Amino acid sequence: MFRLWAKEFQNNHMLKDTVICDDRDDTRTHKVFHALDEVCYQFDLGKPIWLEANIQDFKKHDKTRFSQDNFIEKIDFDYLEIHVIEED
DSSP: OEEEEEEEEETTEEEEEEEEEEOSSOOHHHHHHHHHHHHHHHHTOOOOOOOHHHHHHHHHHSEEEEOGGGOSSOOSSSEEEEEEEEOO
16 A cells, blocks of 8 residues: 655644555556645645655655745645655
8 A cells, every 4th residue: 555645834834634545556656646646636736846856855755845936826835745654
């Protein structure tokens, strides 16, 4: 089972969160992108752009933060954090 936890923060307070579960037989990368798509759908967000800093953080810590720099449209929170909490 693959699980990804996504959280929206504003002023160091969590506004909302969700956990996306994926038990398909797919690559880790595909599971991450599919989970992020589902998070964006649930939170009614545009898809964030992965910058080099996000990629490096995610490789090293299994989590990253997307701020206004990662979104094309204006967001009404400080950042979106995703974190892999369980992997097969």
